[in-house]
Amino acid sequence: MKPIALTRKEFIRNSALALVGATLIPGMLLAEDGGQLAHQQVLDGHQGKKSYTLKNVLLETGFEYDGNGNVIATKTGLFSVHIEAGKIKKISANSTDANAIDAKGRLMLPSFRDMHIHLDKTFYGDKWQAVRRGAGGVKGMIALEQQILPELLKNSTYKAEKLIELLQSKGTAFARSHVNIEPTSKLDSLRHLQLALENKKIVSEQSWLPFRNMAYITRILYLT
Numbered sequence: 001m002k003p004i005a006l007t008r009k010e011f012i013r014n015s016a017l018a019l020v021g022a023t024l025i026p027g028m029l030l031a032e033d034g035g036q037l038a039h040q041q042v043l044d045g046h047q048g049k050k051s052y053t054l055k056n057v058l059l060e061t062g063f064e065y066d067g068n069g070n071v072i073a074t075k076t077g078l079f080s081v082h083i084e085a086g087k088i089k090k091i092s093a094n095s096t097d098a099n100a101i102d103a104k105g106r107l108m109l110p111s112f113r114d115m116h117i118h119l120d121k122t123f124y125g126d127k128w129q130a131v132r133r134g135a136g137g138v139k140g141m142i143a144l145e146q147q148i149l150p151e152l153l154k155n156s157t158y159k160a161e162k163l164i165e166l167l168q169s170k171g172t173a174f175a176r177s178h179v180n181i182e183p184t185s186k187l188d189s190l191r192h193l194q195l196a197l198e199n200k201k202i203v204s205e206q207s208w209l210p211f212r213n214m215a216y217i218t219r220i221l222y223l224t
Contacts, residue, residue: 051083054102055095055103056105060107062075076107080093080094080095116178120189122156156193157199174222175223177221205220
């Protein structure tokens with residue numbers, strides 16, 4: 001499965017055309033004031049339907065500029081969005097159809113892309129800990145990781161799964177994660193993350209990045 005390469009500017013500039021035919025995945029968001037995601041609330045009870053229409057969907061349609069040509073805001077409008085077989089098939093003028101699902105003016109956004117994350121060495125899902133700042137640049141960070149990695153590895157699969165759940169719940173459908181391979185964790189970080197991806201049924205690709213006495217594996221995750 002290949003991710004949709006669409007920047008925010010391209011999405012806004014081509015909002016109607018770009019969305020038609022796009023897959024409505026869990027990462028396609030309807031956001032409301034306060035930053036809370038309302039996708040689940042709006043579609044609750046409708047996920048199993050083959051086709052349905054959303055009304056009062058807020059879409060960005062263009063930019064507003066100041067006198068110097070700088071973008072200062074986005075233009076928005078309310079539209080109806082028709083879904084068939086999990087894909088957006090049509091965007092049209094806003095509907096008053098009583099059978100349409102009311103999005104209540106929430107903004108529809110494409111799914112998010114997390115371009116740099118370390119799923120293999122996270123504290124998330126475990127006891128809270130304060131940030132530990134390593135001194136001495138790269139060498140200092142390596143020394144710090146040599147100290148903390150053995151403890152992190154004890155339940156790193158569980159914590160990676162919890163972080164994946166967090167990403168998915170907030171609308172991330174694509175992530176690029178680095179994985180350590182070095183004398184302290186050896187291949188354990190990679191094995192534990194692979195197990196987490198298998199448990200969560202995540203499709204991924206990987207590449208290698210050699211670095212001094214260690215290496216990073218970059219894994220591209222499709223979280224749909």
